[in-house]
Amino acid sequence: MNPDPDYSAAYVVLRTEDGAEGHGFTFTIGRGNEVVRAALDALAPFVTGHTVDDLGEFARRLTHDSQIRWLGPEKGVMHLAAGAMINAAWDLHARRAGKPLWQLLSEMSPESLVELVDWRYLSDALTPAEAVDILASAQAGRTQRAKTLEEHGYPAYTTSAGWLGYSDEKIDRLARQAVADGFRLIKLKVGADRADDVRRLALARAAVGPDVRIAVDANQRWDVPEAIAWMGELAAYHPWWIEEPTSPDDILGHATIRRALAGSGIRVATGEHVANRVVFKQLLQADAIDVVQLDACRVAGVNENIAILLLAAKFGKPVCPHAGGVGLCEAVQHLSYFDYIAVSGRLDDRVIEYVDHLHEHFTDPVVVERGAYRLPSAPGFSTRIKPESLVRYSYPEGAAWN
């Protein structure tokens, strides 16, 4: 559980000789943000003075160094830092191209997209040739799907009603408000107290009616048997998915939970703490999850997320990104648009998390209307924090810290 988040980010600005800039970051919840900063310093020699033109090579340069791999490999602090660096490079590229990232990606050829992926450790589940086939199959209809998104937006869901510690009255009010605002899925935090969860979920179900989906999120609270027993008690209120029922490393545990809950119609979701594409690969191979919750900043940036989108498409599972925190909504939206337009081609059961928090600090904040994300047209990855916010909140010299 995350009882005391102190929203923070390690922030990267890449500058090229011709004056172009790319901004990226990785979100933390406070302590240890400075460790990610140290990790960025350790990666800087792989970036400073080098070219950023080939983004496949750029991403592999940041994740293949043998000495850096010793600290992971491809997980934890070093991988968060690599993600921030790689996402900054994508912001730079999209700005240079004068396109929002979702559009830049959606217009690339299947072959060019496949070259962006680090294929190590994937071939028992997905080969580059299969990936080309998936992307080639999605080429027809790309223009039409982009138009659909521009007209209707991309479905969002909200966690606003469901934080632990909210009074019953507040949950009721916010759940009704969410439906009135157009959301068709809301999410409640669970796992602190079983009787409380039953009461809160009953209340939320009564507030939203039978047709609005309610997801629940345990934030890794449970062991496998406890997850199964606890969700058994909540099943009567038809939760749509249980998110992070146990350790994000526990592939087999998720599979056991999913098998046990299959009869109740409760889906299993995870991803915000899944370390890398190798773990996602196995979650899919083991049929351990129903919902792939990729995160823009946990893995090695856009490149590794392309691998994860391709794996999800291969296994036919919907991607519903993790968002919230600092700027995750801004970043992940591009990946979902790209997924619909050029990878899976599907919107069914796909939805992007939305938390109305900290958007005011971004130069290109997300726009969510009537329960849907609106497609951004500004060039870049929407990952830039306003200059005045950077000055005010920079640690330790910013005025906000006085």
Place this chain on the structure above:
Amino acid sequence: MNPDPDYSAAYVVLRTEDGAEGHGFTFTIGRGNEVVRAALDALAPFVTGHTVDDLGEFARRLTHDSQIRWLGPEKGVMHLAAGAMINAAWDLHARRAGKPLWQLLSEMSPESLVELVDWRYLSDALTPAEAVDILASAQAGRTQRAKTLEEHGYPAYTTSAGWLGYSDEKIDRLARQAVADGFRLIKLKVGADRADDVRRLALARAAVGPDVRIAVDANQRWDVPEAIAWMGELAAYHPWWIEEPTSPDDILGHATIRRALAGSGIRVATGEHVANRVVFKQLLQADAIDVVQLDACRVAGVNENIAILLLAAKFGKPVCPHAGGVGLCEAVQHLSYFDYIAVSGRLDDRVIEYVDHLHEHFTDPVVVERGAYRLPSAPGFSTRIKPESLVRYSYPEGAAWN
């Protein structure tokens, strides 16, 4: 692969008000050592000014903080740092008790040992009650087994003959030397070039004869299908195990490789990069490995390694620790002695890696004679680097850096 290791360590000294000291470290291969240092600084507030008397609570304090968990959880840089901190506390405790760590642990009650473990995420494979039973079963014969180790030592194996880049002549000479020195298992690095590996393994087999075991180590080089094909070509020379055939995160991949190689008698080993007890749990649940290669410094110290030893005992798999690097031989030996005396009670197919490198910097270096580790009697965890080495090699001020 680790082509260019630059042996380094982030080093911790804990000091108590009464003047006691505990030393711990985590080994890196160069770049990023300073990131682990930053991680230690981030953990310092959980240690400085607090008690270190309850080592179960101490370990959980370092791994349960929600903000720190965001950076893992329990993996990568933060977990390496937690391991260094926790191992330093164990060195302190053993020194205070006037006993080597192996003895301190081996004399504890089953209940006290079980309280040291973080049981989160384990109960679908092993419960505290089962762990007490395992330890209680091993209580009879502890004195006799300690005596056996004192008389005969604990079997070691050597990687000295098998580094990539060695000439055929050198491999032949060192392999024969290893046998003459009393080793019954040697290890060769593989995975760079298939024809080279066939030639080198044939040569080593001819040098050591049919009865000395030869393990091979791919250091994560392969995808799953490649591992199976490559090892198929080496099978004629009867390798004892294939170590790290693929990503250390790939539980299902290891299981696939193991099933494919079962007919050839080649065992599958991994562990030096396995992030935590949750991944070890699954490697055992999935029957993915034959050999559990725990590492003293990769996971959260002695406490998490007790969990891993208990899991291995439950599933009946031998523990053969990873060693080498900086001081790993010194540290892991204690865990293997404890395993034999008080956990598994078994020596069959158990062996500790030995690399003759950097021992001269330790105040209590390992002693390996006639292919066996000799039991240390000095108090502590054998994790102290000599004061003069610390001064000379401290970065950046030490004389060695001029």
